[in-house]
Amino acid sequence: MTFISYLNRFNTLSKAYNTLSKENYLYETTKETIERYNLKLNKINTLQYFLKRAKQIVAKSEKEWRDAITQLLEAEINKNLAIIFPFDNYRISLDYEVVRNKIHLKPRISSKDFEKIKINKSQGRLLTQIASASAVIAIMKLQGISTIYIDEAFSGSSKENLEKVGGMVAEILSEGINLIMIVQHSVIASNLPDAHIYYFNRSTSNETTITEEC
Numbered sequence: 001m002t003f004i005s006y007l008n009r010f011n012t013l014s015k016a017y018n019t020l021s022k023e024n025y026l027y028e029t030t031k032e033t034i035e036r037y038n039l040k041l042n043k044i045n046t047l048q049y050f051l052k053r054a055k056q057i058v059a060k061s062e063k064e065w066r067d068a069i070t071q072l073l074e075a076e077i078n079k080n081l082a083i084i085f086p087f088d089n090y091r092i093s094l095d096y097e098v099v100r101n102k103i104h105l106k107p108r109i110s111s112k113d114f115e116k117i118k119i120n121k122s123q124g125r126l127l128t129q130i131a132s133a134s135a136v137i138a139i140m141k142l143q144g145i146s147t148i149y150i151d152e153a154f155s156g157s158s159k160e161n162l163e164k165v166g167g168m169v170a171e172i173l174s175e176g177i178n179l180i181m182i183v184q185h186s187v188i189a190s191n192l193p194d195a196h197i198y199y200f201n202r203s204t205s206n207e208t209t210i211t212e213e214c
Contacts, residue, residue, distance in 0.1 A: 066103060069142070070094045073105075076138035077131045083168045084130055084161065092131055107131065126161055129154050130168070137172060147178040154183065162188045
């Protein structure tokens with residue numbers, strides 16, 4: 001009986017030992033797994049931090065870039081408005097918002113007489129066209145483009161104002177820009193000594209002739 005009792009105890013202890021060995025092994029492997037995942041989690045947290053900082057830096061840089069571009073456009077537009085309307089002190093301020101990764105500009109106009117005025121109510125279409133052409137030219141210059149084509153950009157101008165537009169064109173040409181313009185009246189180039197003026201005529205038979213002004 002004593003032998004059997006010791007054998008049962010031995011078997012019980014052997015089972016307990018095997019169970020403890022398995023649990024120790026599971027504990028060690030689980031501990032190693034947790035440590036590996038903790039390392040990965042630390043790396044992920046570090047990466048998230050740097051990504052967040054990078055996002056902040058990019059957002060700040062983009063805003064600074066948009067602000068700089070907007071200020072450049074404002075300067076170009078206002079410089080040309082001062083040439084065309086020297087006594088009105090018109091000034092355009094550009095606000096913007098980013099919608100679906102696109103920049104939408106919102107112009108605001110002020111003058112010495114009005115704090116805020118609507119662009120379509122100021123000096124007719126000419127003021128709008130001056131602002132639009134100036135913005136386009138500024139953007140082209142930013143991209144390093146030196147030859148710019150403009151089609152009927154100042155169609156809302158009278159002949160008298162076209163002479164003023166000629167002063168704006170002269171300023172643009174002085175910056176090394178080659179400006180090719182399609183206009184109804186050549187008076188815009190009357191004070192531009194280096195201008196080449198071509199006339200286009202279309203006959204009833206749909207033939208176009210081009211002649212240069214001498």
